[in-house]
Amino acid sequence: MNTRKPPKMPPMRRKGPGLGQKILVLGISVVILVIGVLIGWFYMKYRAMNTSNSNGGPPIELPTPTPGERTNFLFIGADARPEEITSGFDARSDTIIYGSLDPTVPEAFLLSIPRDSLVDIPGYGQDKVNASFAFGGIQLLSETVSQLVNKPIHYYIEVNFEGFAKAIDILGGVDLNVEERMYYPWEEIDLYPGLQHLDGTQSLAYVRYRGYPEGDIARVQKQQKFITALIDQHFTLGNVGKIPAIFDEISSYMKTNLPIDEAIKLAKVFVGLRMNEIRMEIVPGEFYDEPVTGASYWAVNQPALVQLMQVLEEPWVTQTATPTITGIPSESEEMSNFPVINTTEPAPETSTEPSGSIP
Numbered sequence: 001m002n003t004r005k006p007p008k009m010p011p012m013r014r015k016g017p018g019l020g021q022k023i024l025v026l027g028i029s030v031v032i033l034v035i036g037v038l039i040g041w042f043y044m045k046y047r048a049m050n051t052s053n054s055n056g057g058p059p060i061e062l063p064t065p066t067p068g069e070r071t072n073f074l075f076i077g078a079d080a081r082p083e084e085i086t087s088g089f090d091a092r093s094d095t096i097i098y099g100s101l102d103p104t105v106p107e108a109f110l111l112s113i114p115r116d117s118l119v120d121i122p123g124y125g126q127d128k129v130n131a132s133f134a135f136g137g138i139q140l141l142s143e144t145v146s147q148l149v150n151k152p153i154h155y156y157i158e159v160n161f162e163g164f165a166k167a168i169d170i171l172g173g174v175d176l177n178v179e180e181r182m183y184y185p186w187e188e189i190d191l192y193p194g195l196q197h198l199d200g201t202q203s204l205a206y207v208r209y210r211g212y213p214e215g216d217i218a219r220v221q222k223q224q225k226f227i228t229a230l231i232d233q234h235f236t237l238g239n240v241g242k243i244p245a246i247f248d249e250i251s252s253y254m255k256t257n258l259p260i261d262e263a264i265k266l267a268k269v270f271v272g273l274r275m276n277e278i279r280m281e282i283v284p285g286e287f288y289d290e291p292v293t294g295a296s297y298w299a300v301n302q303p304a305l306v307q308l309m310q311v312l313e314e315p316w317v318t319q320t321a322t323p324t325i326t327g328i329p330s331e332s333e334e335m336s337n338f339p340v341i342n343t344t345e346p347a348p349e350t351s352t353e354p355s356g357s358i359p
Helices: 019-049 129-149 161-171 200-208 216-234 237-253 260-271 302-313 331-337
Strands: 071-079 092-102 107-112 117-121 125-128 155-160 174-178 182-184 189-191 194-198 254-256 278-282 285-289 296-300
Touching: 071 129, 071 161, 092 129, 092 260, 107 216, 107 302, 117 129, 125 129, 129 155, 129 302, 155 161, 155 237, 161 200, 161 216, 161 237, 174 200, 174 216, 182 200, 189 200, 194 200, 200 216, 216 278, 237 254
Parallel strands: 071 155, 107 278, 117 296
Antiparallel strands: 071 092, 092 107, 117 125, 155 254, 174 194, 182 189, 285 296
16 A cells, blocks of 8 residues: 655645736826826826916806807917917907807807997997907907807907917818918918918918908908818827827917817817818998097998898708808819819919909
8 A cells, every 4th residue: 555645736826927917007007197197298288278268367267068058168379479369459350250069069160250240349339340359358258259149158259360270280280272372471371272282371361362352351251261171181080199289389379268178078079070060150230430530340241140140040951062151152163173283393373463452
């Protein structure tokens, strides 16, 4: 009988994490760290844009939107240098757009307000709408526009010219049909007609040009055409990754009171919109020349504006392939009417240049 005891087995050791597991944990840690840094960076950039009124006054006080209901914005393109955007009354509201976004439908409504629109400015009486920006910055402009459209303004976004150009460059420019020769060398506006790719500076020139017989109204129509092309070409989920670069570049050229969490939520809604879910209009009215002073205004047709604003009370989305834009031909019509040009080679100089000026 064999009395030998079986050999003792070595104690079992718990197997430590392998190289693959260590790499995975390290990778996740790095990702979390990077995300944390990006959030901190974005927050600091955002706070720099959300400090005070455009005229150097106290922070803007606007009503808070009701969760789940329409959120209303005021977009301002300011003719101001970076050092002017937070000081004095030198800034001029060159472009004013009222925007309304319904996160539940979803739909977006953009109403361009000609800067020469004759309106009632609280505390100042009747004057051009852009005068309210000069008198009292964003606060007074918001109150004036809110009174005009009979809707609350919740958030504002103010960008000056240089910030606009930089943002367009980061997005990669815009393909657009330029309808006519646009030439104001003293304003760096020098465009030839034809289908072409516009960089930031050229895009700014296109939306600023005013040498039309119809004046500011024609310019507003061209701005809406540019916005349509911008949305169609760049408002995609693929460009969400460019947001940090855009904020980094334009933070010193921009002011807003839009909270960061709300900005991200609304951006996701807007990026997901189809073109037929975005409606663009211009404040209805007609040109008016004041007989005594000779001043020229855009006389607002208030009953027509009230009727127009009623579209926000119920969904309007149809099967239309393109957004509603007042007085702008379709892209297919323009493609057949304008030649394709190579902007790297100057077109022949015309014998006459458009007359007019940009006030």
